[in-house]
Amino acid sequence: MAVLALEAQGILRRYRNGRGVGPVSLRLGPGEVLALLGPNGSGKTTLLRCLSTRSRPRGGEVRWFGDPDPARARPRLAVVFDATAHVDEVSGQDNLRFFARARRVREDPQLLADSGLAEVGGEQVANYSYGMRRRLLIAEALVGDPTLLVLDEPTLGLDVEGRRWLERVLGERQRRGLSTLVGTNDTSFVEEVATRVGFLVDGRLVADSPLGELLASVGGMREVSLRFRGEVDLDRLREVAGVRQVVASPDGALVLAAHRDGLVADVLGAVGELDRRLVDLTIREPGLADCFLQLTGRPLDG
Amino acid sequence: MAERAAARPTGAFRLAGPRGLWGLELQASLRRRRALAIKLVFPLVLAVPLALTGAPQFFAAMLLTVLIAMVGTVGTGVSLTRARGAGWLDRLAVLPLGRWRVGLELFLAGWVVDCLQATLLILVLEAAQRPDPLTLFSTWLLSLATLAFSGALGLAVAALTDNPGEAMLVLAVVLAPMLFLSGLFTGVPASGPRYWIAQILPFSYLQNAFQLVLHGNPPYGSDPQFLLASAAFLLVGGIAAAALGRPLLHRGA
Numbered sequence: 001m002a003v004l005a006l007e008a009q010g011i012l013r014r015y016r017n018g019r020g021v022g023p024v025s026l027r028l029g030p031g032e033v034l035a036l037l038g039p040n041g042s043g044k045t046t047l048l049r050c051l052s053t054r055s056r057p058r059g060g061e062v063r064w065f066g067d068p069d070p071a072r073a074r075p076r077l078a079v080v081f082d083a084t085a086h087v088d089e090v091s092g093q094d095n096l097r098f099f100a101r102a103r104r105v106r107e108d109p110q111l112l113a114d115s116g117l118a119e120v121g122g123e124q125v126a127n128y129s130y131g132m133r134r135r136l137l138i139a140e141a142l143v144g145d146p147t148l149l150v151l152d153e154p155t156l157g158l159d160v161e162g163r164r165w166l167e168r169v170l171g172e173r174q175r176r177g178l179s180t181l182v183g184t185n186d187t188s189f190v191e192e193v194a195t196r197v198g199f200l201v202d203g204r205l206v207a208d209s210p211l212g213e214l215l216a217s218v219g220g221m222r223e224v225s226l227r228f229r230g231e232v233d234l235d236r237l238r239e240v241a242g243v244r245q246v247v248a249s250p251d252g253a254l255v256l257a258a259h260r261d262g263l264v265a266d267v268l269g270a271v272g273e274l275d276r277r278l279v280d281l282t283i284r285e286p287g288l289a290d291c292f293l294q295l296t297g298r299p300l301d302g
Numbered sequence: 303m304a305e306r307a308a309a310r311p312t313g314a315f316r317l318a319g320p321r322g323l324w325g326l327e328l329q330a331s332l333r334r335r336r337a338l339a340i341k342l343v344f345p346l347v348l349a350v351p352l353a354l355t356g357a358p359q360f361f362a363a364m365l366l367t368v369l370i371a372m373v374g375t376v377g378t379g380v381s382l383t384r385a386r387g388a389g390w391l392d393r394l395a396v397l398p399l400g401r402w403r404v405g406l407e408l409f410l411a412g413w414v415v416d417c418l419q420a421t422l423l424i425l426v427l428e429a430a431q432r433p434d435p436l437t438l439f440s441t442w443l444l445s446l447a448t449l450a451f452s453g454a455l456g457l458a459v460a461a462l463t464d465n466p467g468e469a470m471l472v473l474a475v476v477l478a479p480m481l482f483l484s485g486l487f488t489g490v491p492a493s494g495p496r497y498w499i500a501q502i503l504p505f506s507y508l509q510n511a512f513q514l515v516l517h518g519n520p521p522y523g524s525d526p527q528f529l530l531a532s533a534a535f536l537l538v539g540g541i542a543a544a545a546l547g548r549p550l551l552h553r554g555a
Contacts, residue, residue, distance in 0.1 A: 054396050055555045074398040083389025089330035100327050102397045124333075 002030045003066045006051060012059035014079060014203070017275060021046040021203040023060060028148070031168055031177040034208075035190040037292060038200030039300055044183035045082065045152055047200065052079040052150040055198050066147065075103065078146035082153050083108035084133040088126040089178040092117055092136050095125060096143065105144035114169075115139040116161060131157045140164060149173065149180045155189045167175045167192050185300065187288040191215070197288065201296050212289075218286040218294060222259045224267050227252035227280040243267075246294050251279070256290050303516035323394070325402065327411030341377075342419055345369055349423045353430035359518025362512040364486045366423070367509040370445055373419055374452025375459070375477055378412045379469040382550065384459035394549040397444040404549020405457065406540065413446075413453050413539075433515040441511040447532040448504040450539025454546065461549040481505055490521060 005028045012022030021043035027036050040042050049055040051062060053070035064073030064226055086095050088174040093112065112121045115135045125133065134157040141149060155163055170180055170193040184190060190197060190211070199207040207214070221244070226232075234253060237246045242258035257263055264283060271278060292300040332338060348369055381461040385391050385408075394404055424442045427433070433441075456469075459476065463469040481487070483496060484505035491497050500506040508521035511528050 049555075052396055054392060056467070071398075074396060077395075077396070079396045081389055081392055083392065085385075085389035085393055087326050087330045087390075089333040094326065098323070099397070101322065102399055108379060240338070 004029050004063070005032075005065060006181065007052060007063045007066075008060065009062075010060035011047075011050055011057040011062055013050055013055060013057045017045075018192075019043070019203070021050070021200075022057065024203070024205045025060075026198060026205060026208060028179050030179055031174050032196055033115050033174050033180045033182065033194050034196045035182045035184060035194035036198045036200055036205075037185065037187065037190060037209075037288065037300060039184075039185070039298070042200040044086035044200055046203070047078075048150055048181065048183045053077065053080065054081075062134075073148075076147040076149075077150065078103075078141040078143070079150045080137050080141045080152060080154055082139055082156065082255040084130065084157075086125045086133065086136065086299060091122050092119040092125055092128065092132075095136065096121075096140055099140040099143045108143065111139045111142055115165060124244045124264055131159055131162060135162050138169075142169065142297045145178070147178055149178070150290050151180065151184075153184055153186075154182060155184065163189065185301065188286055191206055194301060197291075199292050199296060201298065207291075214288065214291045218256070218290045220259055221256060221286050221290065221294075222263065223284050223286045223290050224255040224264065225249075225252070225280075225282040225284075226255065226256065226267070226271060226278070228271060228277045229279060230277055232271050232277070236272075237267065240266045240270050245297060247293060247297075247299050249299070254293065256286065256293055322407055323399070324407035324411040324414075327408065329413055331411060331415045336424045338415070339340075341415065342422055345373065345419050345423045346426060349551040350424045350430075353427050353516075354551045359513045359516040360489075362516055363509045363512035363518065363520075367448070367486055367505050368481060368525065369423070370420060370448050370508060371452050371477060371481060371505060373416050374413075374449040375456040375473050376470065377416055378409065378453045378456030378458075378464075379459045379473050380466040381412060382408060382457060383463055383466045386460070386553070387465055391551055395555065401551060402544040403547065405550055406544040408550075409453050409457055409539075409543035412456075415452055415550075416449045417446050420449055427512075427515050431515055431517065431554050433517070436525050437511070437514050440525045440532065441508075441515050443532040444504070444508050444528050444535075447535035447539065448508045450540075450543075451504045451535045454539045454542035457543050457546045457550060461553055464554075484509070492521075505532065507531045515543055 007027050008043050009025050010023040012095055013019035014022065019041060024047060036047065052059045053073055063067055064077060067073060096112060097107055105209060112118050115138065117132060117135055120132065121126065125136065138154065154166060173180055174195065194211045197209060197211050200203050232253065234246050234248060237243060237253060237255055241288065243255055243258040247254045255267055289300045307393060307399040348365060352365060387530065424438065428438055459469050459472045463472050480503055483499045484503045485500050486505055486509055490500040490506055505522060507528055510523035
């Protein structure tokens with residue numbers, strides 16, 4: 001049986017204000033891309049810091065490649081944190097070279113080209129835009145083809161092209177049996193790259209399933225997003241046949257319901273006084289955000 | 303495009319020579335030209351009038367020693383807490399680098415620039431005072447050793463604080479008693495605990511060496527003693543910096 005890239009048992013890291021993470025247990029095997037989804041403050045970053053050897057959990061145990069020693073894991077592991085810290089006064093090329101030397105691997109000039117930074121590789125990082133710094137950060141993490149890659153909000157600041165590059169890279173890694181752990185709020189990115197998805201709520205992992213399974217669980221449903229003036233009795237919406245979840249939003253409500261003929265008419269009927277109250281209505285096929293809503297009873301965007 | 307990315311190391315990178323972190327950090331310091339110019343000039347603002355105006359040797363030597371102590375501690379302490387705030391230390395912490403190596407390399411990069419400052423100051427003293435060459439050399443070496451000790455102190459403070467403001471405050475609280483106990487403000491008693499404390503800190507040696515350079519009569523100290531003290535404090539600074547790598551990187555981890 002192949003050795004797990006990562007195995008966490010009951011890891012716990014809570015702060016004085018009660019925020020943080022744990023206890024959480026999870027496993028990441030070869031060729032898996034596990035995405036952790038959760039609203040702001042759900043503990044994604046804290047968990048990723050524990051799983052990437054950066055922070056020590058206060059309880060539980062993490063094993064990297066079957067070994068609990070973080071120092072022995074680091075040569076095979078790379079991390080992208082949310083901060084874009086570089087040595088700004090030197091070139092992107094020199095920064096990349098430093099990471100190659102630190103990891104004791106040969107430089108791969110193709111990395112700069114693939115990340116779209118070949119033209120500016122010789123320029124000081126101080127002149128880079130935020131998106132370019134994020135690309136460089138990811139390129140530096142890919143140096144030496146790490147067996148385990150941990151990414152915190154990797155699509156932050158990336159343009160469409162950068163995002164596609166990252167999707168391609170993660171897809172290739174998966175095919176080559178390398179493991180990736182991603183913490184993000186970006187559901188469309190997760191739907192493109194993940195093989196498994198975990199939902200984090202208040203520092204606890206409330207779901208951990210294959211992506212296909214999660215999406216199938218909302219397969220025959222619809223997400224109805226309503227904006228209206230004034231108060232609406234949400235319990236009336238909940239009583240509509242087929243409705244699974246109703247969540248209040250600042251100016252309306254989000255309804256997740258099994259798709260059927262007459263669903264929308266019934267939902268609108270529950271709102272009542274449409275000509276006076278209804279401002280906007282959107283109906284779409286559900287995605288991961290709706291899976292999250294269905295399983296946790298909370299919206300992913302907080 | 304790929305060919306361009308594969309270009310050889312840039313000139314400045316080769317100049318910085320070393321292949322690791324300290325080469326990168328040193329190169330960054332040398333490229334911050336405005337900051338570097340200010341760094342190099344500001345000790346002279348104090349040193350030139352002190353060297354040229356015949357200020358009392360004890361007080362002139364005290365001010366020069368305080369200046370060297372501040373250069374070493376503040377530079378390292380502030381730059382490392384700033385690096386932590388930016389997330390750079392987080393990135394270093396997850397690399398497969400020996401912790402002692404990270405501490406030593408970060409310390410070295412700052413120390414080299416500090417040494418440039420001290421060397422300029424010594425050159426001003428040489429031009430203005432024409433001291434004995436061996437005394438000048440031992441004072442220069444002692445300045446570098448004091449910078450190493452102070453740099454390690456700055457690193458220790460950076461390992462205990464979260465931001466540059468806090469680091470400055472803690473440095474002041476730590477450094478002021480050390481300078482006092484070294485006899486900088488009152489002289490060193492001939493015996494007792496303060497005498498012995500002054501012997502294990504570099505500042506009293508440096509003050510005495512500066513007094514010699516300024517043609518004063520320090521209560522103790524000779525060139526061989528200064529050379530020996532330099533070697534000892536260089537070693538202490540280096541070992542302490544290496545040992546502080548782990549606490550520096552793992553603060554809050």
